Amino acid sequence: MKAKITxxxxxxxxxxxxxxxxxxxxxxxxxxxxxxxxxxxxxxxFISILNKMLEFEDNVxxxxxxxxxxxxxxxxxxxxxxxxxxxxxxxAVPIPLPRSVFENIAYGPRLKGIKDxxxxxxxxxxxxxxAFLWDEMKDRLNTSALKLSGGQQQRLCLARTLALKPxxxxxxxxxxxxxxxxTAKIEDALSDLKxxxxxxxxxxxxxxxxxxxxxxxxxxxxxxxxxGPTEKVFTYPANKKTEDYISGKFG
Amino acid sequence: xxxxxxxxxxxxxxxxxxxxxxLIFIFILFEGLPLFHKAGLKHIILGSKWAPTKGSFGIxxxxxxxxxxxxxxxxxxxPMGLSCAIYLSEYSGKRMKMFLKPALELLAGIPSVVYGFxxxxxxxxxxxxxxxxxxxxxxxxxxxxxxxxxxxxISISFDALMSVPKTYREGSLAMGATKWQTIYKVVVPSAKxxxxxxxxxxxxxxxxxxxxxIMVAGNALRTPLSILDPLRTLTSNIALELxxxxxxxxxxxxxxxxxxxxxxxILNYIANFGIKKGS
Ligand SMILES: Nc1ncnc2c1ncn2[C@@H]1O[C@H](COP(=O)(O)OP(=O)(O)O)[C@@H](O)[C@H]1O
Ligand SMILES: [Mg+2]
Numbered sequence: 001m002k003a004k005i006t007x008x009x010x011x012x013x014x015x016x017x018x019x020x021x022x023x024x025x026x027x028x029x030x031x032x033x034x035x036x037x038x039x040x041x042x043x044x045x046f047i048s049i050l051n052k053m054l055e056f057e058d059n060v061x062x063x064x065x066x067x068x069x070x071x072x073x074x075x076x077x078x079x080x081x082x083x084x085x086x087x088x089x090x091x092a093v094p095i096p097l098p099r100s101v102f103e104n105i106a107y108g109p110r111l112k113g114i115k116d117x118x119x120x121x122x123x124x125x126x127x128x129x130x131a132f133l134w135d136e137m138k139d140r141l142n143t144s145a146l147k148l149s150g151g152q153q154q155r156l157c158l159a160r161t162l163a164l165k166p167x168x169x170x171x172x173x174x175x176x177x178x179x180x181x182x183t184a185k186i187e188d189a190l191s192d193l194k195x196x197x198x199x200x201x202x203x204x205x206x207x208x209x210x211x212x213x214x215x216x217x218x219x220x221x222x223x224x225x226x227x228g229p230t231e232k233v234f235t236y237p238a239n240k241k242t243e244d245y246i247s248g249k250f251g
Numbered sequence: 252x253x254x255x256x257x258x259x260x261x262x263x264x265x266x267x268x269x270x271x272x273x274l275i276f277i278f279i280l281f282e283g284l285p286l287f288h289k290a291g292l293k294h295i296i297l298g299s300k301w302a303p304t305k306g307s308f309g310i311x312x313x314x315x316x317x318x319x320x321x322x323x324x325x326x327x328x329x330p331m332g333l334s335c336a337i338y339l340s341e342y343s344g345k346r347m348k349m350f351l352k353p354a355l356e357l358l359a360g361i362p363s364v365v366y367g368f369x370x371x372x373x374x375x376x377x378x379x380x381x382x383x384x385x386x387x388x389x390x391x392x393x394x395x396x397x398x399x400x401x402x403x404x405i406s407i408s409f410d411a412l413m414s415v416p417k418t419y420r421e422g423s424l425a426m427g428a429t430k431w432q433t434i435y436k437v438v439v440p441s442a443k444x445x446x447x448x449x450x451x452x453x454x455x456x457x458x459x460x461x462x463x464x465i466m467v468a469g470n471a472l473r474t475p476l477s478i479l480d481p482l483r484t485l486t487s488n489i490a491l492e493l494x495x496x497x498x499x500x501x502x503x504x505x506x507x508x509x510x511x512x513x514x515x516x517i518l519n520y521i522a523n524f525g526i527k528k529g530s
Binding site for chain 2: 051053056058081082084085088089091093095096097098107108111112157160161164
């Protein structure tokens with residue numbers, strides 16, 4: 001087992017408000033790592049540390065170290081654009097760009113400088129297949145992405161992320177607005193994808209975390225309360241808080 | 252009871268303002284149309300000679316001039332205003348926004364005679380010395396109007412850019428786009444109908460401007476052949492001659508007004524159409 005991401009003493013402040021309070025954990029390659037916790041516990045903040053999106057806010061202070069493949073992305077001078085190609089993100093609300101299905105997926109590769117139509121088509125096809133969306137989209141590549149259903153849009157966003165050929169995929173509550181069938185499709189896709197990628201899945205749905213993750217973390221008010229193999233976290237949680245959260249006593 | 256009173260009171264005000272607008276429109280048509288009947292539409296619109304006391308009512312050079320200064324203003328004020336709006340919405344911090352927005356509104360509040368004055372004192376001599384010609388010219392007028400339409404272009408484009416959802420920007424950035432790529436590939440295209448509307452409303456402002464134009468345009472009665480030639484716009488024509496015009500001359504000025512009104516209505520219609528289509 002190899003750590004892809006290592007986080008050391010991570011603290012985040014918005015102005016004087018501390019949102020992450022010393023997070024320490026290692027995230028493994030080729031696994032799905034789940035992050036759960038009540039709203040406001042800092043899950044999204046943690047995600048936006050990993051893709052460096054947090055740095056667009058002008059009132060944040062970040063302390064500690066986050067190593068991806070041994071490189072400290074907080075304290076060394078990493079190229080944000082390069083990093084975001086390596087660390088892809090799928091957001092809670094599917095947000096396709098107001099363009100066609102094809103153009104949405106080709107957007108990232110085009111930015112990388114790929115112009116050849118055949119090559120782009122291959123990437124689009126592969127990405128859609130991996131997101132379990134090709135069969136539904138193969139005749140609709142030129143329709144506007146905004147016309148798709150919510151579930152399709154979310155898988156489109158996943159495909160769009162895959163088209164960047166990332167190594168890590170971050171998903172921040174990707175199923176929060178979806179029906180059970182669409183959710184199942186995303187889960188199937190993720191279980192399939194972990195062979196090739198390191199996946200981090202934030203979810204408020206503890207059942208989903210139990211179903212498809214290998215490791216899980218429980219965040220509460222900016223603290224990492226519990227972290228370990230999902231099976232262990234769900235059967236013998238070390239902390240009473242985790243147990244209460246999993247059994248639905250709060251959340 | 253009180254609610255009703257307020258409601259009908261407001262309705263009365265709203266209707267009366269509409270009524271006045273309607274009245275102005277009717278009045279101008281009423282005064283302006285007879286000459287179209289008497290002298291002929293073609294004679295007025297396409298005629299190139301304006302000698303209203305001798306029976307020539309051609310306003311073709313003025314129509315062309317009005318369009319030229321309007322486009323000139325757009326060429327100067329459009330890119331400048333859009334750049335400014337992009338800077339304001341995408342790059343400037345909160346404090347900068349708080350300082351620049353009111354400054355812009357101040358710019359909109361400067362009386363046009365002040366712009367004209369600055370034009371006569373600085374722009375006209377500059378154009379004369381560096382480019383030749385009399386200085387009172389299409390170029391000077393376009394420069395002044397370009398600056399005058401900035402507040403319109405900036406504030407409407409700014410609103411359009413700000414209304415692009417933050418999620419579009421995040422989506423693009425998360426896919427490895429740089430900030431600038433995100434702006435020109437996602438943000439500006441998403442706001443394009445609003446930006447277009449800002450340009451068209453800016454043009455409406457430019458075509459209707461009178462005082463500053465009279466002061467720097469030179470007001471010559473012919474079609475300008477170069478950007479250094481003087482010209483006379485539709486609005487200038489009315490303002491310059493109305494004080495002493497009588498009879499058919501006066502009617503000719505109202506015809507000029509009718510043409511102006513129609514052009515402005517078309518511009519506004521296009522702008523509204525653009526805004527609607529975008530939302
Ligand atoms: N841009 C921001 N400015 C100030 N406070 C923020 C900002 N983003 C998040 N927060 C605060 O940080 C805390 C954690 O938020 P978040 O990471 O979004 O939690 P979660 O995703 O677990 O619901 C919340 O209390 C939230 O109000
Ligand atoms: Mg969140």
